Amino acid sequence: MGTVKAPARTVRIVRPPNADGVGVFCLEIDGACQFxxxxxxxxxxxxxxxxxxxxxxxxxxxxRVGRPEDTACECMGFLRWDRCKHIAALAALIKKGELPPRS
Structure with missing residues (x-):
């Protein structure tokens, strides 16, 4: 039986948060973009x-993104697997410094 290869994922900010705090990011999974x-x-x-x-x-x-005990999402992926693409994407943007703390 073969091993399952994890999909290639990248995330980038498309539009930084505006004056109302709303921004847009793109999550690319195996070449397909989700905004x-x-x-x-x-x-x-x-x-x-x-x-x-x-x-x-x-x-x-x-x-919610933070320490493992402070991480959660309402999506089915998180509810089933305790991890998801939404948390991974936001955590990556925070780690890269693209989502600085709210002022």
Whole structure:
């Protein structure tokens, strides 16, 4: 039985957050782009909170990014596997310094 290769993923900011705090990022998975709007929201229970919406889809997810115990997402991937592309994308943008802390 062969091993399953993880899809190649990259993330980039398409539009930095505007005056209202709304930005757009592109998540590319095996060459296919998915665009998401995001807004950093208040999070009093640990980590940084974001409202994330995939353009062209109806789902809005609340995502927390931080230490492992402060990380969560409402998507089916996270609910099933305890990890997801939304958390990975936002964590990568934070790590690269492209999402500085809210002022």
């Amino acid at each position: 998401y709007t995001f807004l950093e929201i208040r999070c009093d229970i640990g980590g940084r909170g974001f409202a994330v919406h995939r353009l062209g889809q109806g789902d809005l997810y609340h995502v």
